[in-house]
Amino acid sequence: MDQYYLNLLFIGGSFLVYIGIAVWARAGSTSEFYTAGRGIHPVTNGMATAADWMSAASFISMAGLIAFSGYAASAYLMGWTGGYVLLALLLAPYLRKFGSFTVPEFIGDRYYSRMARLVAVLCLIVASLTYVIGQMTGVGVAFSRFLQVSNSTGLFIGAAVVFFYAVLGGMKGITYTQVAQYVVLVFAYTVPAIFISLQLTGNPIPGLGLFSTYEGSGEPLLTTLNQTLADLGFSSYTEQDTNPSAIINMTLFTLTLMIGTAGLPHVIIRFFTVPKVSDARLSAGWALVFIAIVYLTAPAVGAMARLNIMDTIWPNGTQNTEAAQIEELPVWFENWQTTGLLGIEDINGDGRLQYYNEAGGAPEGLGASELQGNELVEFNPDILVLANPEIAQLPGWVIALVAAGGMAAALSTAAGLLMAISSAVSHDLVKRSFKPDISESAELWWARGAMAVAVAVATWLGLNPPGFAAQTVALAFGIAAATIFPALVMGIFSRRINNVGAVSGMLTGLIFTVVYIFLHKGWFFIPGTESFPDTIEGSLFGIQSTAIGCIGAALNFIVAFVVSGRTADTPEDVKAMIENVRIPRGSGSAAAH
Amino acid sequence: MSDGTGRRPSDASGYWKANVRTILGCLVVWALVSFGFAILLRPLLSGISVGGTDLGFWFAQQGSILVFLVLIFFYAWRMNKLDRDYGVEEE
Numbered sequence: 001m002d003q004y005y006l007n008l009l010f011i012g013g014s015f016l017v018y019i020g021i022a023v024w025a026r027a028g029s030t031s032e033f034y035t036a037g038r039g040i041h042p043v044t045n046g047m048a049t050a051a052d053w054m055s056a057a058s059f060i061s062m063a064g065l066i067a068f069s070g071y072a073a074s075a076y077l078m079g080w081t082g083g084y085v086l087l088a089l090l091l092a093p094y095l096r097k098f099g100s101f102t103v104p105e106f107i108g109d110r111y112y113s114r115m116a117r118l119v120a121v122l123c124l125i126v127a128s129l130t131y132v133i134g135q136m137t138g139v140g141v142a143f144s145r146f147l148q149v150s151n152s153t154g155l156f157i158g159a160a161v162v163f164f165y166a167v168l169g170g171m172k173g174i175t176y177t178q179v180a181q182y183v184v185l186v187f188a189y190t191v192p193a194i195f196i197s198l199q200l201t202g203n204p205i206p207g208l209g210l211f212s213t214y215e216g217s218g219e220p221l222l223t224t225l226n227q228t229l230a231d232l233g234f235s236s237y238t239e240q241d242t243n244p245s246a247i248i249n250m251t252l253f254t255l256t257l258m259i260g261t262a263g264l265p266h267v268i269i270r271f272f273t274v275p276k277v278s279d280a281r282l283s284a285g286w287a288l289v290f291i292a293i294v295y296l297t298a299p300a301v302g303a304m305a306r307l308n309i310m311d312t313i314w315p316n317g318t319q320n321t322e323a324a325q326i327e328e329l330p331v332w333f334e335n336w337q338t339t340g341l342l343g344i345e346d347i348n349g350d351g352r353l354q355y356y357n358e359a360g361g362a363p364e365g366l367g368a369s370e371l372q373g374n375e376l377v378e379f380n381p382d383i384l385v386l387a388n389p390e391i392a393q394l395p396g397w398v399i400a401l402v403a404a405g406g407m408a409a410a411l412s413t414a415a416g417l418l419m420a421i422s423s424a425v426s427h428d429l430v431k432r433s434f435k436p437d438i439s440e441s442a443e444l445w446w447a448r449g450a451m452a453v454a455v456a457v458a459t460w461l462g463l464n465p466p467g468f469a470a471q472t473v474a475l476a477f478g479i480a481a482a483t484i485f486p487a488l489v490m491g492i493f494s495r496r497i498n499n500v501g502a503v504s505g506m507l508t509g510l511i512f513t514v515v516y517i518f519l520h521k522g523w524f525f526i527p528g529t530e531s532f533p534d535t536i537e538g539s540l541f542g543i544q545s546t547a548i549g550c551i552g553a554a555l556n557f558i559v560a561f562v563v564s565g566r567t568a569d570t571p572e573d574v575k576a577m578i579e580n581v582r583i584p585r586g587s588g589s590a591a592a593h
Numbered sequence: 594m595s596d597g598t599g600r601r602p603s604d605a606s607g608y609w610k611a612n613v614r615t616i617l618g619c620l621v622v623w624a625l626v627s628f629g630f631a632i633l634l635r636p637l638l639s640g641i642s643v644g645g646t647d648l649g650f651w652f653a654q655q656g657s658i659l660v661f662l663v664l665i666f667f668y669a670w671r672m673n674k675l676d677r678d679y680g681v682e683e684e
Contacts, residue, residue, distance in 0.1 A: 066654075071653060071654075074631060074654050077653070077657075077658065078657050081657075081661055082623065082657065085619070085661050085665060088668060089620065089668055090616070207655055210644070211644025219645070220644050223645035223646075226645075238645075238646040238647075238650045240636070247632060251628050251633065254627060254632070255628070258627075277683060278673055278682070281668060281669040282669045284669075285665035285669055292658050292662060296658055299654040299655070493613075582608075583605060583608065584676050584681055584682060584683050585682065586683075
């Protein structure tokens with residue numbers, strides 16, 4: 001069967017499943033719309049959380065990042081999984097016990113302050129909206145590559161499907177579609193990886209294959225990879241930059257990703273859907289099981305793809321041999337050149353593709369013909385996962401599966417983010433701040449309306465992505481780490497932090513982090529307005545802007561403690577509420593909240 | 594919001610202290626495998642080789658994630674036990 005029809009079959013088939021679920025899982029009350037009626041089994045919620053969490057960036061970009069930066073990219077692997085330990089130990093069970101519908105609702109009630117609620121809503125919307133742009137553009141890219149429609153047509157189709165199940169079903173519809181999307185994406189990610197691991201190492205488990213013997217050389221795979229990279233003049237894959245400032249930056253970046261993960265509202269609200277406090281703890285473990293299946297595979301995908309690419313270009317090894325002839329390159333080179341993400345230029349005119357690191361001059365002993373520059377002039381790391389089945393010459397149905405998986409990853413995260421945004425608007429802004437006397441059915445209409453508007457805004461942003469779309473990691477994780485995470489942790493673990501302290505802390509964390517990012521990336525990400533280069537040496541405090549969120553969080557904690565110590569004590573009823581949140585008993589009555 | 598259990602306050606504070614101790618213990622392990630073995634202490638572990646590289650690299654790309662998993666399930670199990678011991682489990 002033609003590849004185009006295979007892609008259509010897999011993508012179209014998965015979309016029909018999502019729509020079927022939307023019709024079946026309609027929400028009839030605000031409790032169903034916001035929290036799926038708090039009736040989701042912890043394993044089911046774990047699976048939905050995994051899909052909610054793993055975005056287009058996790059699915060499409062992470063393995064490519066690892067492939068081209070090796071050890072340094074471990075910060076993403078540890079940061080995006082370590083946050084679940086914090087969620088399970090510090091947040092999920094207590095927030096489930098409190099029984100709110102949204103994250104700002106807990107902050108507003110715990111700190112008995114409308115100001116605190118509004119600051120939390122602001123942080124939530126900025127973090128979630130920047131995050132959703134990348135998902136929408138990801139849907140567009142996947143459509144245009146695999147189904148040959150324009151980016152915008154693809155985006156409209158994707159948005160229409162999300163609109164359908166998110167507006168009809170709210171959290172209930174989103175939960176069950178996320179479960180289906182997880183199944184699609186986990187197969188799409190692991191099937192090609194298993195094939196490739198078998199081809200290269202004979203080990204069917206990619207995470208083990210990464211540390212096994214490479215059948216092409218008889219040596220460990222990572223040894224061969226390091227050797228090949230050294231021959232081509234690239235830096236080592238596994239080696240650590242032992243410069244103290246590099247080590248400090250990696251530590252702070254990992255910590256920022258961890259506490260940012262734990263503070264992202266679209267992940268936290270997933271734990272409001274389970275029936276009991278003990279389920280919330282367990283469910284965080286299941287979420288990490290389902291995430292780990294992908295995250296333990298990703299480093300193998302990265303390393304093996306890097307090796308495969310170099311083997312394709314230098315088929316006879318890298319010592320005094322000829323590179324591959326451009327005419328005879330596999331067809332995926334041509335496929336991806338048309339997207340502009342891959343570029344070849346025969347600089348020395350010998351009809352062969354010499355790929356090496358030209359920054360250090362031509363490496364010694366490389367290539368029989370004269371080298372005049374690196375001829376693989378463009379290789380966007382984002383290609384790697386999507387092209388991986390073609391690079392490893394896997395059958396057509398695997399390519400179609402990966403296409404459907406990429407879309408599942410983008411749509412599931414987009415829906416989760418839109419849920420967090422719309423519930424903050426309809427519940428925290430409309431119901432709790434400005435129109436407290438509206439009826440439940442009126443609030444449900446507000447919730448559906450807010451969801452519809454959020455989908456429209458996200459679609460518009462996907463069509464007109466602002467220049468900073470790629471900076472979402474710095475902004476979303478920085479804000480979640482510096483504002484929401486500390487406010488939640490202090491709200492549960494300290495009785496002293498009062499309304500004034502919490503608001504001062506959150507504003508300090510927010511302003512410090514955002515200003516630091518703008519100083520290094522440009523004000524509102526406008527190029528040319530930055531004051532410092534975003535490198536370890538050039539940055540203001542010797543800390544790159546992506547790693548600053550944890551410093552913002554530390555300032556938030558300090559300011560909140562100092563200010564609370566000098567202002568009025570928390571009222572007795574709030575202290576009683578904290579005591580109640582700390583024990584599991586009585587979660588049933590809290591659910592009726 | 595009343596929990597309606599009629600506990601004495603000392604029970605609740607004992608439960609909370611035991612919980613905080615468990616959390617701190619888990620977080621020490623959490624930090625040790627990720628910030629420790631995988632980053633700051635990696636040079637010290639470079640003598641231990643694993644499949645073409647060293648133990649620190651393995652912890653950075655596989656081991657820490659596996660330990661995180663064990664920690665969460667241990668905490669869930671341990672807290673269920675504490676809940677029952679202190680009589681604060683859910684009805």
